[in-house]
Amino acid sequence: MSQGPPASIEAVRGAGLSKGYGEGDRRVQVLAGLDISVQLGEMLAVVGPSGVGKSTLLHLLGLLDRPDAGTLELFGTDVGSLSAAGRARWRNRRTGFVFQFHALLPEFTLEENVAMPMLIGGSPMREALAAARELLGAVGLEPRRDHFPDQLSGGEQQRGAVARALVAGPELLLADEPTGNLDAANAESVFEVLRRLHVSRGLTSVIVTHNEALAGRCDRILRLVGAASGDACSRT
Amino acid sequence: MGRPSVTVLRLLVGRYLLGLRRRTHVAAVSAVSFTAMALGAAALVVTLALLAGFQSTIRQQLAVSGVHAVLRAKVGSTLPPGDWLERLRERHGELHVRSIASGAVWCVSEGGAVPAVLAVVDTLSGVEVNRVLAARLGAGVGAEVTLATPRATLTPLGPMPLRRRVAVDRVAEARPGEDRAEVRVPLALGAALLGGAAVETVELRASDPSRAFSVASDVQTELPDGVEVISFRELNRPLLAALALERVMIGFGVALVMAVAALNLLCNLALLAAEKRADVALLGALGLEPHSVRRLFLILGIGVGALGGVIGTVIGGLTAVVLDVTRALPLPRGVFVVSHVPFRVTAGAIAVVLGVSLGAALLASLAPARAAARRDVLQGLRYE
Ligand SMILES: Nc1ncnc2c1ncn2[C@@H]1O[C@H](COP(=O)(O)OP(=O)(O)O)[C@@H](O)[C@H]1O
Ligand SMILES: [Mg+2]
Numbered sequence: 001m002s003q004g005p006p007a008s009i010e011a012v013r014g015a016g017l018s019k020g021y022g023e024g025d026r027r028v029q030v031l032a033g034l035d036i037s038v039q040l041g042e043m044l045a046v047v048g049p050s051g052v053g054k055s056t057l058l059h060l061l062g063l064l065d066r067p068d069a070g071t072l073e074l075f076g077t078d079v080g081s082l083s084a085a086g087r088a089r090w091r092n093r094r095t096g097f098v099f100q101f102h103a104l105l106p107e108f109t110l111e112e113n114v115a116m117p118m119l120i121g122g123s124p125m126r127e128a129l130a131a132a133r134e135l136l137g138a139v140g141l142e143p144r145r146d147h148f149p150d151q152l153s154g155g156e157q158q159r160g161a162v163a164r165a166l167v168a169g170p171e172l173l174l175a176d177e178p179t180g181n182l183d184a185a186n187a188e189s190v191f192e193v194l195r196r197l198h199v200s201r202g203l204t205s206v207i208v209t210h211n212e213a214l215a216g217r218c219d220r221i222l223r224l225v226g227a228a229s230g231d232a233c234s235r236t
Numbered sequence: 237m238g239r240p241s242v243t244v245l246r247l248l249v250g251r252y253l254l255g256l257r258r259r260t261h262v263a264a265v266s267a268v269s270f271t272a273m274a275l276g277a278a279a280l281v282v283t284l285a286l287l288a289g290f291q292s293t294i295r296q297q298l299a300v301s302g303v304h305a306v307l308r309a310k311v312g313s314t315l316p317p318g319d320w321l322e323r324l325r326e327r328h329g330e331l332h333v334r335s336i337a338s339g340a341v342w343c344v345s346e347g348g349a350v351p352a353v354l355a356v357v358d359t360l361s362g363v364e365v366n367r368v369l370a371a372r373l374g375a376g377v378g379a380e381v382t383l384a385t386p387r388a389t390l391t392p393l394g395p396m397p398l399r400r401r402v403a404v405d406r407v408a409e410a411r412p413g414e415d416r417a418e419v420r421v422p423l424a425l426g427a428a429l430l431g432g433a434a435v436e437t438v439e440l441r442a443s444d445p446s447r448a449f450s451v452a453s454d455v456q457t458e459l460p461d462g463v464e465v466i467s468f469r470e471l472n473r474p475l476l477a478a479l480a481l482e483r484v485m486i487g488f489g490v491a492l493v494m495a496v497a498a499l500n501l502l503c504n505l506a507l508l509a510a511e512k513r514a515d516v517a518l519l520g521a522l523g524l525e526p527h528s529v530r531r532l533f534l535i536l537g538i539g540v541g542a543l544g545g546v547i548g549t550v551i552g553g554l555t556a557v558v559l560d561v562t563r564a565l566p567l568p569r570g571v572f573v574v575s576h577v578p579f580r581v582t583a584g585a586i587a588v589v590l591g592v593s594l595g596a597a598l599l600a601s602l603a604p605a606r607a608a609a610r611r612d613v614l615q616g617l618r619y620e
Contacts, residue, residue, distance in 0.1 A: 064617070093523070097521055107252065121241070
């Protein structure tokens with residue numbers, strides 16, 4: 001299900017992004033000169049075989065890693081020039097990340113988990129918990145806010161992770177196989193939440209997924225097929 | 237964000253330290269480290285209190301039974317003449333002054349002849365022998381003893397040693413460590429035996445044993461030229477130094493318990509950092525900066541260590557006080573001067589133990605905290 005015409009403003013503009021690991025003979029070039037562009041308000045699905053570099057790309061966009069070469073502009077800012085502290089602040093305030101594993105921290109209640117980015121950002125406890133409750137309401141988990149992660153189903157945990165990703169009010173949502181560990185019903189509920197919040201919060205989203213059906217419901221699909229630049233093709 | 241958020245650190249520390257609900261593993265780990273630190277601190281406090289208790293008992297014993305200061309000539313063996321000694325006696329009424337001259341003497345009784353030191357003590361009224369001499373002579377109070385000095389008198393039979401027959405009036409307890417035979421006689425008898433009354437030494441003793449350490453400085457300014465005073469501290473220097481050394485060495489030995497506890501803390505922190513690696517990486521991905529991670533583990537380590545140290549110190553201190561007050565550990569009578577094992581908790585010892593536990597906790601936390609902060613966020617996220 002594709003949406004209307006993409007917005008005209010570029011939220012993400014990556015040019016010539018390269019990333020490799022290892023040295024010498026064991027060098028693996030994962031991304032080689034990848035260009036990527038995501039429009040403001042667009043929901044982009046990234047698909048491709050395992051090991052092709054989907055997570056690597058997401059880590060670059062999420063400022064968890066630096067490219068070996070290439071430039072990255074997010075919302076008009078050249079993020080390549082940010083200091084380590086600036087990158088941490090950017091991750092905290094301007095990016096929401098949903099991981100496949102490590103959804104929630106086991107020692108903390110759902111509410112505390114969701115509040116964590118705001119607490120890390122220096123918000124007072126009361127304020128952070130209030131924001132967390134609001135988002136838990138938005139993902140339908142408000143009644144479970146005092147539960148610990150091991151009292152929640154996989155789908156509930158992942159919906160909690162979506163709430164956490166959005167609590168600090170970021171513009172960019174990055175999700176790395178958010179439904180990868182879930183059965184069809186739970187995958188559907190998580191994606192539904194992602195999709196709804198993407199629209200209601202005016203987000204720009206990049207979703208890595210193996211699920212072709214879910215990818216098809218995004219605005220656009222980016223297919224990564226190999227390390228050579230230009231192998232990435234897209235479909236509207 | 238700027239400065240690290242205190243709120244988030246408080247939340248993380250609280251939860252990792254105390255654990256909550258089913259997540260008891262971390263809490264159990266910190267409980268083990270906490271207990272180890274507490275045991276180490278308690279052991280150190282009790283040991284230091286025991287040593288301090290014994291030492292103060294020994295010092296007291298020395299002060300009660302021994303001489304507090306000695307006056308002697310700076311040059312030569314006899315003190316200068318004059319009435320300064322009389323004046324000293326008058327001015328310090330509470331001082332017991334014993335002036336002593338001495339020489340060698342043979343003591344002859346039915347049991348045989350025994351060489352002894354002849355001490356002339358001007359405060360004595362009768363003849364006193366110490367236990368050592370009494371034992372060697374086989375003579376007790378009332379026994380007749382002949383004292384013979386090397387000084388000769390000419391008799392019709394040629395030169396003969398000077399001799400006096402006396403009765404023993406008192407047998408004095410030997411002081412700790414005293415092993416030479418000694419007979420003490422009043423001034424007149426001594427003068428006759430030694431042929432003069434030159435005073436060699438004056439022993440001072442305060443009635444109040446707690447003044448033992450200050451007697452020397454009290455009389456210092458009233459001494460004539462050529463007389464020096466040897467203080468209680470100097471008189472007992474070897475013993476006091478041995479006691480101090482003993483305290484340091486045993487304290488050091490027991491402090492090794494703290495070192496072991498600190499190593500346990502280090503291991504557990506490293507374990508915690510490894511176990512929480514993915515979680516810490518996630519926090520890093522959410523924007524927690526490395527210096528906050530470092531601070532988190534430092535607070536965890538120092539928190540466990542310092543809390544253990546404080547609780548252990550309190551437990552150790554209370555144990556020592558209770559053992560002392562209730563006289564719970566009796567000692568065989570006659571062997572020791574005290575009837576029970578004495579404990580003395582001093583502020584200095586408490587400060588040392590608290591300092592050692594805090595320092596040990598800090599040292600134990602530095603490396604794991606640094607390692608946790610340096611860990612790469614991405615690697616941590618891949619760590620499944
Ligand atoms: N830290 C790393 N060290 C070495 N190789 C890595 C590292 N991270 C990723 N890779 C390799 O890079 C390739 C792409 O990984 P990834 O981006 O996770 O793929 P995807 O998410 O598409 O499955 C894989 O072959 C992976 O083994
Ligand atoms: Mg991946």
